[in-house]
Amino acid sequence: MEPLVRIENTSCSKCYSCIRSCPVKAIQINQSDGYPLIITPRCIGCGICITACGRKAITYRSSVEEAKSLFTSNEKILALLSPSISVEFEDVTDYRKFATMLRALGITYACELSFGVDVIAYKYQLLFSDFKGRYYITSTDPVVVSYIEKYHPNLISNLAPLVSPMIAGARIARQIYGHDVKVVYIGPDIAKKDEALLYDDDRRVDIALTFSELRALFRHFNIDETSLEYSDFDPPLSYKGALYPLTNGLIQAADMDENLLTTHVVSIEGTGRMIETVREFEQNIKFVHRHVHVTSGNSLTGPGFSKPTQRLLSEYLVIKYANKRLQRFFRLEWYQQLQRFLDLDYSRTFRNDDQRIPDPPQEKVDEILNILQKNDDTAENCRECGYRTCREFATDVAKGLTSPELCISHALKNTINNSETIRQLNEKLAQTRKQLKETEENAKLQKEAFTQMSELTDAMLDRLRAGVVFVDNKLKIIKANVSFSKILGEEAEEINAVIPGLVNADLNKLFPSNLVNLFSFVLSDGEVIENRDIKIGDNLLNISIFPIVNGKVAGGILRDMRAPEVQRSEVINRISEVIDRNLEMVQKIGFLLGEGATDIERMLNSIIEFYKGEQKQK
Ligand code: SF4
Numbered sequence: 001m002e003p004l005v006r007i008e009n010t011s012c013s014k015c016y017s018c019i020r021s022c023p024v025k026a027i028q029i030n031q032s033d034g035y036p037l038i039i040t041p042r043c044i045g046c047g048i049c050i051t052a053c054g055r056k057a058i059t060y061r062s063s064v065e066e067a068k069s070l071f072t073s074n075e076k077i078l079a080l081l082s083p084s085i086s087v088e089f090e091d092v093t094d095y096r097k098f099a100t101m102l103r104a105l106g107i108t109y110a111c112e113l114s115f116g117v118d119v120i121a122y123k124y125q126l127l128f129s130d131f132k133g134r135y136y137i138t139s140t141d142p143v144v145v146s147y148i149e150k151y152h153p154n155l156i157s158n159l160a161p162l163v164s165p166m167i168a169g170a171r172i173a174r175q176i177y178g179h180d181v182k183v184v185y186i187g188p189d190i191a192k193k194d195e196a197l198l199y200d201d202d203r204r205v206d207i208a209l210t211f212s213e214l215r216a217l218f219r220h221f222n223i224d225e226t227s228l229e230y231s232d233f234d235p236p237l238s239y240k241g242a243l244y245p246l247t248n249g250l251i252q253a254a255d256m257d258e259n260l261l262t263t264h265v266v267s268i269e270g271t272g273r274m275i276e277t278v279r280e281f282e283q284n285i286k287f288v289h290r291h292v293h294v295t296s297g298n299s300l301t302g303p304g305f306s307k308p309t310q311r312l313l314s315e316y317l318v319i320k321y322a323n324k325r326l327q328r329f330f331r332l333e334w335y336q337q338l339q340r341f342l343d344l345d346y347s348r349t350f351r352n353d354d355q356r357i358p359d360p361p362q363e364k365v366d367e368i369l370n371i372l373q374k375n376d377d378t379a380e381n382c383r384e385c386g387y388r389t390c391r392e393f394a395t396d397v398a399k400g401l402t403s404p405e406l407c408i409s410h411a412l413k414n415t416i417n418n419s420e421t422i423r424q425l426n427e428k429l430a431q432t433r434k435q436l437k438e439t440e441e442n443a444k445l446q447k448e449a450f451t452q453m454s455e456l457t458d459a460m461l462d463r464l465r466a467g468v469v470f471v472d473n474k475l476k477i478i479k480a481n482v483s484f485s486k487i488l489g490e491e492a493e494e495i496n497a498v499i500p501g502l503v504n505a506d507l508n509k510l511f512p513s514n515l516v517n518l519f520s521f522v523l524s525d526g527e528v529i530e531n532r533d534i535k536i537g538d539n540l541l542n543i544s545i546f547p548i549v550n551g552k553v554a555g556g557i558l559r560d561m562r563a564p565e566v567q568r569s570e571v572i573n574r575i576s577e578v579i580d581r582n583l584e585m586v587q588k589i590g591f592l593l594g595e596g597a598t599d600i601e602r603m604l605n606s607i608i609e610f611y612k613g614e615q616k617q618k
């Protein structure tokens, strides 16, 4: 069986109005998705959450489809109609039209609940007058019964051990119309749907429909009063039971003493007042000295009405309807019926369905109050959370029944703090963005400068007659100039035309191993190799290799010794070297011989001058 009340998340705006309004804290925030979640075992079926939800996201278990199949079957069907029809169907001009509309639906017997009220009212009169020291709370309203079973199980023995008028009405109807008749209750209170499930004998109610559902069925079967004739309700006829929806309707129906100076019964209506009254009844059980007739008030304002009702107007309509019914009241007939059915068994028992959660330690509650920035002196007790005091709220937070976010002032403070944090974060973000922009601009300028520099360097390198190459530690070329390709020959020049600078070319494939080894040596040892002559094929190269970034990058300068300009400068360099190296020795020989050395020097210098002169002419 699906739960009595459910929430449709797709329609929910997470306003938590339902959580605040639930009088027994049966709705919690689902921590996984933030939607409200009804804890069904805690629910007492009061329907307050349904009215509280402006988004109509909370619905009750529908019996419409079940009713459609029953109404189109061959079963004998009996309707038990709550006297609250006068509030819901104000638009129907005469209640006798209404009885015909029910028959048009497929209902065989249209009966009023009011006779069941008359019988149960009489039973209450007997119970209260046969006082044996125990004061009772009436059990006519399933919301009240459920509240006591779940939250005040100690009072179960104070619940009047009598079935409700609906169950009494079903039992009486089967006495009159047969045990196989299907009973359909029609009223404004959704908790009747769960109460109907309690019995499977003659007391059973097969379907409990709300007025909204009845209207939906009228629409479905295209039934309205305009084409229908009058017909009266089926027996048993009732007396003052038609006043049942009113606060003291049961007491009036029982003809009990209502004189405030002498009465032993008080009547209380409304779920909130019901809860306070039951609490107080338990606390002051020794001093109350009253039976309490207490109801949720749903007979006048329940969620089963198709539209919101107004308390005073509803009361007036009920009284008007009761008076109208009493115009056709035959006391003797009624009294005989009452006598006939008084002896049926209307007793019932209750079950202990304790849903109370033990109170948490006070330190824990104080800790939560501290988080909420409240203590008993400063607490606002604003009641916006649905609790009477901040301490009660904190206690239920500690029990896990509610969440700190439901404290409006706490949530507001958090919002203000969050706003300040967000403001600061936004400021930081703006600063970071500004810095980032500046950094980007700097990087752009640096990149441009680098590109210019790189282009300049490339141009300079390409103008050099000597071949220049830079390699990485994997002996891949990072960059080589045009002269380097020229020195290596045609094949290298062709590659350079496609991949300028021979970028990424493997040195192993361009040079013999002895030359490659020199680069590896410089990369690994960081030593400089200067002016090493190496023969490659027919070429004689003069090579210098030096580290640029230790262990990572090395550079090499290659000169083709066959090139005339190199030849000349080399001859000059090398002759100068010979002169320098031999000068000392020649001076020593000259010292020994006394002459001749200057002639050798003069001769070699003349060779140098000759080459220099030729170079200038070129
Ligand atoms: S009152 Fe309705 S919309 Fe608001 S949280 Fe509850 S179910 Fe959602």
Ligand code: SF4
Pocket (backbone or CB within 6 Å): 005, 021, 022, 023, 024, 025, 026, 027, 038, 042, 043, 044, 045, 046, 047, 048, 049, 050
């Ligand atoms: S029906 Fe009543 S008890 Fe149940 S969840 Fe809604 S408000 Fe709470």
